[in-house]
Amino acid sequence: MRITGLGHAGLFIETEAGSVLCDPWVNPAFFGSWFPFPDNTDLDWAHYGRSADYLYVSHLHRDHFDAQNLRRNVRKDITVLLPAFATDELERELRALGFTRFLRTESGKPVERDGLRIMITALTGPGDGPIGDSALSLDDGRTVLLNQNDAHPLDIPAIRAFGEVDAYFVQFSGAIWYPMVYQLPDSAKREFAARKRQGQFDRALRYIDAVEAAHVFPNAGPPCFLDDALFEFNGTGRDGESIFTDQREFLAQLAQERPGVSAHLLLPGTVAEPEGTACKLTHRHTDKEIDHIFGDKRTYLRDFARRQRPALAAERASRAPALPRHRLLSELKRWWEPLLARADHICAGVGGPARLDVGEIPIVVDFPAREVREWNGERCRYTLSTTGDLVATNVAKREVDWSNSLLLSMRFTASRIGPYNEFLYVFFKCLSMERIEYVENYYASGEDDGQDIELDGWQIQRRCPHLRADLGRFGKIEGDVLTCTLHGWRYDLTTGRCLTADGHELRATRCENP
Numbered sequence: 178m179r180i181t182g183l184g185h186a187g188l189f190i191e192t193e194a195g196s197v198l199c200d201p202w203v204n205p206a207f208f209g210s211w212f213p214f215p216d217n218t219d220l221d222w223a224h225y226g227r228s229a230d231y232l233y234v235s236h237l238h239r240d241h242f243d244a245q246n247l248r249r250n251v252r253k254d255i256t257v258l259l260p261a262f263a264t265d266e267l268e269r270e271l272r273a274l275g276f277t278r279f280l281r282t283e284s285g286k287p288v289e290r291d292g293l294r295i296m297i298t299a300l301t302g303p304g305d306g307p308i309g310d311s312a313l314s315l316d317d318g319r320t321v322l323l324n325q326n327d328a329h330p331l332d333i334p335a336i337r338a339f340g341e342v343d344a345y346f347v348q349f350s351g352a353i354w355y356p357m358v359y360q361l362p363d364s365a366k367r368e369f370a371a372r373k374r375q376g377q378f379d380r381a382l383r384y385i386d387a388v389e390a391a392h393v394f395p396n397a398g399p400p401c402f403l404d405d406a407l408f409e410f411n412g413t414g415r416d417g418e419s420i421f422t423d424q425r426e427f428l429a430q431l432a433q434e435r436p437g438v439s440a441h442l443l444l445p446g447t448v449a450e451p452e453g454t455a456c457k458l459t460h461r462h463t464d465k466e467i468d469h470i471f472g473d474k475r476t477y478l479r480d481f482a483r484r485q486r487p488a489l490a491a492e493r494a495s496r497a498p499a500l501p502r503h504r505l506l507s508e509l510k511r512w513w514e515p516l517l518a519r520a521d522h523i524c525a526g527v528g529g530p531a532r533l534d535v536g537e538i539p540i541v542v543d544f545p546a547r548e549v550r551e552w553n554g555e556r557c558r559y560t561l562s563t564t565g566d567l568v569a570t571n572v573a574k575r576e577v578d579w580s581n582s583l584l585l586s587m588r589f590t591a592s593r594i595g596p597y598n599e600f601l602y603v604f605f606k607c608l609s610m611e612r613i614e615y616v617e618n619y620y621a622s623g624e625d626d627g628q629d630i631e632l633d634g635w636q637i638q639r640r641c642p643h644l645r646a647d648l649g650r651f652g653k654i655e656g657d658v659l660t661c662t663l664h665g666w667r668y669d670l671t672t673g674r675c676l677t678a679d680g681h682e683l684r685a686t687r688c689e690n691p
Contacts, residue, residue, distance in 0.1 A: 188324060195292075196231070199326075209404060235328065242270065256280050285335055325348050325396070346443075357370070357410055373420045391451065393438055441456060498566060571583060638684040
């Protein structure tokens with residue numbers, strides 16, 4: 178097996194039984210905010226798009242689903258490996274680009290095509306898109322590969338049952354806007370960012386320990402930010418207030434924590450050829466160039482930004498003009514109020530009005546009243562503020578997932594009173610009736626099933642209230658606080674209260690002494 182890194186989560190996997198092109202992202206994403214790091218624009222994208230036998234797009238986030246690259250460079254008679262998501266949005270988007278051949282998979286069930294065993298593990302929780310994310314397993318008879326992308330699968334033993342993993346491409350760096358966009362004191366932002374970076378590393382480490390692969394490659398991140406307004410979000414920020422650990426930083430920390438793990442730096446154009454305990458690695462960059470990329474990152478990124486000025490200018494020019502007050506309010510009312518009428522779990526979970534400041538226009542999404550209206554001065558626990566052109570562009574496109582446009586762009590600021598509220602952000606990911614129906618049914622079917630486990634002197638419900646991870650495997654108790662280590666959500670066992678977000682109570686009682 179011969180694996181070429183294409184940047185971010187992109188891979189070109191060559192085997193004697195066929196080749197697979199994975200998540201080929203090169204064009205700026207999320208209102209021109211994200212670019213792959215390091216620069217991958219000079220790769221021969223037409224070659225990879227013509228040569229591949231299969232195309233795999235893990236999910237619809239635009240740092241994985243690059244419509245422009247797919248349209249321009251990937252041949253349309255390629256066979257698309259399709260994850261088993263709850264909706265057919267990914268297939269519809271690919272068909273709109275001209276793709277016609279699809280190999281539909283069942284989550285966690287291998288299929289064989291011409292000697293190549295293929296398995297896609299699909300995740301379909303509200304935190305996964307919400308229409309889903311996925312991981313790819315491949316076996317060519319000599320090498321087993323696991324490409325995690327952004328997915329956080331729960332059942333690693335089931336993935337390992339596909340075959341002992343030789344090459345594991347692990348997600349390691351952040352893909353979120355917290356805490357960078359929040360209005361917090363700098364000291365608090367630095368503290369929360371440090372916790373977030375450590376949490377990301379700990380999660381990657383748990384997966385590495387569980388997968389037990391012969392070779393590990395940090396993959397699926399980090400992005401870089403080339404717009405002057407966002408430049409200080411790069412890496413860990415100027416003073417440690419950002420969360421984007423780079424590949425070399427991760428490898429250094431991994432070497433300290435797990436010196437026995439065989440881990441490798443994968444850059445755009447790097448070719449990896451794993452064979453048992455050995456792995457031949459061929460970089461297209463010299464050692465001096467690699468040292469410049471990571472050791473003099475600000476200079477490297479400033480040069481990259483200069484090369485990308487035309488792309489940034491084109492993105493800005495493509496935005497819709499801001500809408501006047503009456504038009505903005507009427508558009509959002511007509512679009513969102515029918516969704517709020519159906520969103521019982523979401524509205525109950527938010528539990529109050531949320532304020533959306535669009536330029537100088539303050540609007541309230543009143544979840545209890547199920548209406549969109551002008552702000553009348555009332556106290557709102559959650560406030561998001563952004564510019565009129567970004568909202569107008571989302572309105573014009575009827576963007577159904579604002580996390581896939583506005584939120585991941587980090588071109589907004591946020592404030593809140595109290596903890597994170599998952600339901601608020603789920604609403605902004607579900608701005609179509611199809612998605613609202615799906616996520617409401619998901620919440621209804623996922624309510625506590627009554628199963629309990631005993632853990633460190635406590636009887637607790639088996640499933641985490643967040644995304645139903647098995648707390649028998651992912652639960653960790655320190656004092657009276659339980660942490661679900663899959664996503665880092667914390668619960669006060671004495672009260673059952675979630676310490677991470679509102680609306681997620683845990684059933685727990687202390688075991689009686691024998």
